[in-house]
Amino acid sequence: MIPLKYNIRSLRTRWVSSLMTIIGTALVVWAVVLTFGLADGLDHTLEVSGEPLDLIVMRKGATAETNSIINESTAREMAALDGIASDAAGNKLCSPELVVVVNTARRAGDTNANMILRGVTPAAKEVRSNFHIVAGRENKPGVREAIASTQMANRFKGAGLDEELDVFGAPFKIVGLFEAGHSATESEVWTDLEVLGQTTKREGVRSAIQLRANSADDAQRMADRISSDEQFGLSALSEPVYFAEQAKSSRGIKAIGVFIAVILSIGAVFAVANTMYAAVASRAREIGTLRALGFNRRTILISFLLESLALCLAGGLLGCLAALPLNGMSTGTANWVTFSELAFTFRFGPTVQILAVSLVVVVGVIGGLFPALRATRMKIVDALREV
């Protein structure tokens, strides 16, 4: 093998063109990592939101809680079903909930967005993993108090601790902030179920009921029972299935990501190829000498491909480092199922990292292949004559 230091030092010798190529590749990787980090973050949020043993019960035909209505008596019947798990105190883990979309001003800019305000009973937090108050306290039942996720507190006016949130003209005091393991719950503000019903003139109305089953078998049995009973007029979905449906909203971001990746990568391939063609042309005599010394065509090919890969890997590393500060940064997008804001964070998980590495490898190999082939095809006697 030709030592790798030969290639690395040669890149250093032509540092201007090498640096330009590295920066170009870095920009491509940065843009791609960012876009797919966005999609990955969104997917992750919806993925961690689904508990396998939890069922979401909605009116038949409803695609989201926001367009589902269940009356109070039917909701009570749900609580009487067999197979529902209980908490330590023996209370059934059955959470009737009312979901209202409130158009609220964003903190950043002068625009408004739809925020989900959820009316809940104490059972709600029991059926959501990782739910915990991080500042202030829980809201009291029967009064206009609410708790907001830290992400919503940061994103919406009136949702911060001790601020007042305007809900159709009625002020709700934010008395606490919560987190819920980066799930979709972190895109909501919670208040008392009955108070929200009175405020929005929807007393006795529930949007959905969340149930936790004792086991996977019980979950399946309950889902079948609820969905098949014509009197209920309800359907029950497991939470992972419900959120998987919503995760389709990340498809648009992914499509844009693929488009950006393809277009920019083609540009990067040309940049790398240009640099490598110049490298091969300027080192024709060196290539001829290596061939005369006994290095075969394959070794020359591998050597120049490795040089091209080294160039791209340096660019990839730079691009990833440049994107790193955005990892975990909060952002939001419209959830086209609930028509409300879904808050999530950039997430450069293993999928995005593998994608970035694959991208630089593909760019490096394709960009370096043709120049490297040219190097191997040189006639030794001609190459040796090059000055």
Place this chain on the structure above:
Amino acid sequence: MPAGSERAVVELRGVSKEYMRDKIRVPVLSNTNLDIPHGDFVAVMGPSGSGKSTLLNLAAGLDRPTTGTVTVAGTELNQLSESKLTRWRSQHLGFIFQLYNLMPVLTAFENVELPLLLTSLSRRQRAEHVETALRIVGLQERMDHFPRQLSGGQEQRVAIARALVNDPVLLLADEPTGNLDAAAAQEIMDLLQQLNEEFEKTIVMVTHDPRAARRARRMLHLEKGTFVETELDALEAAG
């Protein structure tokens, strides 16, 4: 030129070489026979275009004859595939070029080590061989220097060390003093002569320089693709 020695390192039999230039056949060597025995030091002279470099390329297996056979160290080069020829070259030949052809980004040590990377020697064994070769050419103190930090003569000595390091049967030198001043050229020729006399290296050297040619055991003159052997005494007389 007479052929037939059993111990010949280089044997050319009926070798012709033609090139195509703008669809015109240009003969460079015609029906050439040559024997270079082991331990010989041959200087090949002749005007530009007489076929000197072609001769060297054929002996090195870098080019193939149009007709005839080239046998080096008992191997008929025509019979070898390109990959086998490449491998054979790394085991049997040492090259010395007019422009030294060192890798500018590698140190003297690393340049000399290059041919050994094709062998199964360990790193330690390679280091020993490289140090020995650099000691022979008198550059053991400069092994960490890059070519740009060396004079032309020193660069050529590194190139000679690289040519020597795998203990080749045949050294092929293409104008080894062509880019050097008189003093440096003298040193290089001293070195080549030492390699021939002390280490019994067979050397074929193409040169335009009569002073360099005088240091060889014998001189061949190429005229329009045909050899004319010149006695060194005659060369002396010619000045």
